[in-house]
Amino acid sequence: MEQLKCIGCGIDIQTEDPKKEGYAPAASLEKEEVICRRCFRLRNYNELQPVSLSGDDFLAILNGIGDKEGLVIKVVDIFDFNGSWINGLQRFVGQKDILLIGNKSDILPKSINRNRLINWMKAEAAKLGLKPIDVLLISAYKGQGMEEALNAIDEYRKGKDVYVVGCTNVGKSTFINRIIKSATGVGEVITTSHFPGTTLDLVEIPLDDGKAIYDTPGIINNHQIAHHLDTTDLKAITPKKELKPKVFQLNAEQTLFIGGLARFDFIAGDRSSFTIHVSNELQIHRTKLENADSLYANHLGEMLSPPSGESLDKMPPLVRHEFSVKKPKTDLVISGLGWITVQHPGVVVAVHAPRGVDVVLRPSLI
Ligand code: GDP
Known part of the structure; x- marks a missing residue:
């Protein structure tokens, strides 16, 4: 046929x-x-639906835009900064400036210092080999920071085209749909167009001066915890509302389970307090360290869920990351899931997270 x-x-x-x-x-x-x-x-x-692509096809698109002039906007999920990172972007975009936009700022607790978050994003980006022209925080969903973002885009693009890239789930479509709404009048229609040199369509949003904003398909990044979960579980871990931090006073040799997706062991140190920042829907279970292995083996998918249902088979095994925390107020970030603030220094802890999911330390954002 x-x-x-x-x-x-x-x-x-x-x-x-x-x-x-x-x-x-x-x-x-x-x-x-x-x-x-x-x-x-x-x-x-006038609504954009997310589409996704795997690595090679996505790289073909990046190659396609390599020698064009313009501004690249990289959208990341501030809740999944490392998991939603596109490696090697700087190499592919040539001389173009990159504007880094952190989305989903609406879920940050009020206590978070936004400038600290921006500074952390700048430092992480530099470590990962990217030097953005600027870093902005927005909530595409709530519209927060969108006006500033649109003004910044207009300034940084210097009369040229704009290419928006991002991993799946970072909220790129929500962001673009906001731009479409602000860029089109009632009844106007957005055009789609083929991008020369690739087999994939980029969506073109015309700008007033004859230039355009191009949306690229979302790249599937296997480091994202999202890809190991079915839709129901993904909903449970994805915060929709401002996070409510949960404080735990623990003695050494106690363990906290974050659903069945991650585990936090307090191994050694004086009694101390730890603050968990994850989706409000996730249940935290406290147990003794010596019982943690058997609890996980016997109750994964029931008391310790998500994962449940189909996600149980998809979830990679947990991998242990041990840290000796030397500085007060240190965050242990589990990409895509949230973070645990260690209040006092001089403790040894371990985080168990699904294989492939990054666990990193950062100075607390509070
Ligand atoms: P895409 O795959 O990058 O195009 O992402 P989508 O726009 O489809 O969004 C992925 C998920 O993130 C959806 O569940 C959105 O509702 C959610 N989302 C997008 N933007 C925001 C935001 O600013 N805040 C919050 N809390 N959620 C968002």
């Missing part, structure tokens, strides 16, 4: 996977002209 192509963007039509590009419901193939769901929603609702 002849391969059907979308009349909007030209992509090959497929009917199997709604999350992949080119999806159209099987029933729609009866029509004379077939349009993929993404183009359909864009045309009819």
Whole structure:
């Protein structure tokens, strides 16, 4: 059978996977002209649907924009900074400036010092080989910081095109949909277009001066905890509201389980307090360190969940990371899940997190 192509963007039509590009419901193939769901929603609702890609295809896109002029916007999830990092971006974007935007600022507790977070993001970016022209915090969902972001984009693009990149789940589509709403009048239609040199469509949002903002597909990053969970579990770990920090006074040789997704062992040191910042929906269980292994073996997926259901099979085994904390107020960040603030120095602790999920130390943001 002849391969059907979308009349909007030209992509090959497929009917199997709604999350992949080119999806159209099987029933729609009866029509004379077939349009993929993404183009359909864009045309009819001016709304962008997230599509995702794996590494190689994504690199092809980055290569495609390497020699163009313009500004690159990299969107990261501040809750999953390391997990949503795209490695080697600086190498691919050539001479273009990169504006780093941290999304989901609405879930930060009020006590967090935003400048500290921005400074940490700058330092982490530098460690990872990226020198952004600026770092901004926004909530695409609530619209916070969007006006400043739009002004900054206008300034930094210097009359050139803009390319938006990001991993899946960072909120890139939510961000772009906000831009579309502010850039289009009632009844106006956004165009999709093929990007020369790749087989993939980039969505083009025209700007007043003839230039455009291009949305790239979200890259699937296997370090993201999100990819190991089914939809229900992902909902449970993804904070929707401002985090409520939970304080625990622990003695040495006590353990806290964060659902069944991570485990925190207080190994040695004086009685001390630890503050957990994770989604309010996640249950924390306290136990003795000596009982922790058997509790996990016997209750994973029930008392210790998520993971549950399908996620149980998808979850990689937990890996232990030990730290001797020397400085007061240190955060142990479990990418995509949250962080634990160690209030006092001189303690030895261990964090067990799914294999591939980064665990890093940072100075507390409070
Ligand atoms: P994409 O895969 O990067 O295009 O991400 P989406 O825009 O589809 O968003 C992924 C998830 O993050 C969804 O559950 C969104 O509701 C959520 N999200 C997006 N932006 C924000 C935000 O600013 N704050 C919060 N709390 N959640 C957000």
